[in-house]
Amino acid sequence: MTGADRDDRRYVELTTRSARLINAMAMVINLMIIASTWGDWQVFAIAAIGHTVVVFVNWYVSVALVPRYGARVDVARAVFNTCVCSALYQLIGWPLPVWFWLPFTALTFQEFGGRSSLVVLAIMCVVQGGAGLACGVAPLVPLAFVGLTVVCHVVARQRTAIIRQMLATSDRQRAELARAELELRQAQKLEAIGRLAAGVAHEINTPMQFIGDSLSFVRDGVGDLLGGPCDPTEVAYLRAQLPAAIARASDGVARVAATVRSLGRFANPGGVAAEVDVNAAIHDALVLATRDYELVADVALDLGTLPLVTCDGAAIRQVLHGLVTNAAQAIADTDARRGTIAVTSRRRRDGVSIAVADTGTGIAEAARAHIFDPFFTTKPVGRGSGQSLAAARAIVERHGGRITFVTEVGKGTTFEVFLPVGAVRAAA
Numbered sequence: 001m002t003g004a005d006r007d008d009r010r011y012v013e014l015t016t017r018s019a020r021l022i023n024a025m026a027m028v029i030n031l032m033i034i035a036s037t038w039g040d041w042q043v044f045a046i047a048a049i050g051h052t053v054v055v056f057v058n059w060y061v062s063v064a065l066v067p068r069y070g071a072r073v074d075v076a077r078a079v080f081n082t083c084v085c086s087a088l089y090q091l092i093g094w095p096l097p098v099w100f101w102l103p104f105t106a107l108t109f110q111e112f113g114g115r116s117s118l119v120v121l122a123i124m125c126v127v128q129g130g131a132g133l134a135c136g137v138a139p140l141v142p143l144a145f146v147g148l149t150v151v152c153h154v155v156a157r158q159r160t161a162i163i164r165q166m167l168a169t170s171d172r173q174r175a176e177l178a179r180a181e182l183e184l185r186q187a188q189k190l191e192a193i194g195r196l197a198a199g200v201a202h203e204i205n206t207p208m209q210f211i212g213d214s215l216s217f218v219r220d221g222v223g224d225l226l227g228g229p230c231d232p233t234e235v236a237y238l239r240a241q242l243p244a245a246i247a248r249a250s251d252g253v254a255r256v257a258a259t260v261r262s263l264g265r266f267a268n269p270g271g272v273a274a275e276v277d278v279n280a281a282i283h284d285a286l287v288l289a290t291r292d293y294e295l296v297a298d299v300a301l302d303l304g305t306l307p308l309v310t311c312d313g314a315a316i317r318q319v320l321h322g323l324v325t326n327a328a329q330a331i332a333d334t335d336a337r338r339g340t341i342a343v344t345s346r347r348r349r350d351g352v353s354i355a356v357a358d359t360g361t362g363i364a365e366a367a368r369a370h371i372f373d374p375f376f377t378t379k380p381v382g383r384g385s386g387q388s389l390a391a392a393r394a395i396v397e398r399h400g401g402r403i404t405f406v407t408e409v410g411k412g413t414t415f416e417v418f419l420p421v422g423a424v425r426a427a428a
């Protein structure tokens with residue numbers, strides 16, 4: 001949008017907002033002019049009819065044309081008014097209130113229309129002043145009102161200049177804020193990747209350790225068995241322990257494989273709609289959040305039979321991961337040694353719902369209205385950046401779903417996500 005377009009839009013906004021006051025003031029001047037012809041009934045009738053026509057034309061222009069064409073129409077209207085009214089005043093003898101139009105117009109013209117308003121004011125002064133003088137009005141009257149018009153115009157112009165300057169400053173500040181927000185988002189994205197990488201490293205590290213231990217045990221045991229005669233108790237011991245060690249190692253491999261699979265699904269490019277098994281998405285989110293909750297909470301799963309949901313699977317897993325992490329953090333903040341995160345999924349009439357309930361701190365009354373605001377967090381730096389729920393709501397709403405919560409301080413919180421089955425406008 002160009003600066004001129006923006007100015008024009010603001011002009012229309014401002015005039016629309018102050019239209020009632022301006023119209024009322026104009027009406028008062030009209031009535032004063034008509035009233036000043038009281039007693040001379042022929043002139044009174046001309047004044048009444050003439051002003052009714054002018055008022056109607058002005059009403060139509062301000063309602064129908066100014067919003068569509070902006071300041072330019074007002075310029076044309078002012079010239080029209082001056083010419084038609086000057087002709088009318090010849091007939092009714094130039095009563096004093098007709099001169100109020102000049103300062104009135106200077107006050108009500110907004111400067112967003114640019115230079116044209118100045119030109120129009122000058123034309124009005126010349127036309128009305130000239131016509132008045134030609135009709136025999138005492139020169140002092142037009143002179144005094146033209147002077148007043150100039151003063152009104154200068155004051156209005158300076159005030160408008162100040163407002164424009166303030167608007168420009170606020171535009172600049174808004175742009176700077178948007179840039180800073182973008183930079184912050186990027187930094188937080190990197191931080192989130194770091195957290196995810198640390199979580200994955202931890203998830204893989206533990207099974208790798210017992211895979212390593214088990215394989216060392218197998219290597220030593222097999223070495224002993226193959227190395228020569230062993231005593232029978234040792235053989236019996238190895239026979240009992242070797243299969244268990246191999247089972248532990250393959251269990252570890254399965255855990256690593258599961259983590260890598262979950263990670264792969266998280267890394268799927270977002271914005272792609274596919275048929276998603278929401279229960280599997282819950283499992284994936286839980287696997288990747290293991291490090292966040294395992295020390296503080298037990299997970300109770302109650303998963304119903306669900307239809308496949310057409311949605312952006314990576315984004316939905318991100319939503320669930322955020323909810324589980326929040327639940328774990330809320331439990332960690334209580335005095336209890338351990339808590340419970342209950343994850344429930346249910347088929348609903350036209351979609352599926354997933355509930356994540358925790359026995360954590362609950363959400364304080366004052367925070368409830370803000371938890372979905374971007375960057376709202378009650379957590380210290382490094383623990384929370386206030387983005388998960390804002391992102392979660394955006395994602396869920398993008399799918400035509402909703403996210404709600406109930407909470408009780410000291411008892412816990414339940415978040416519920418509803419997704420319609422044929423959800424999606426997945427690509428954002």
Ligand SMILES: Nc1ncnc2c1ncn2[C@@H]1O[C@H](COP(=O)(O)OP(=O)(O)OP(=O)(O)O)[C@@H](O)[C@H]1O
Pocket residue numbers: 322326327330358360361362363367371372376377378379383384385386387388389390413
């Ligand atoms: N289950 C919950 N129990 C209690 N408070 C919660 C819960 N979930 C969210 N909140 C509150 O809502 C705030 C916003 O949550 P959100 O997940 O958006 O940000 P965060 O957890 O602070 O940071 P991050 O972006 O790293 O997740 C939290 O700081 C917390 O105060």
Ligand SMILES: [Mg+2]
Pocket residue numbers: 322325326384387388389
């Ligand atoms: Mg969070």
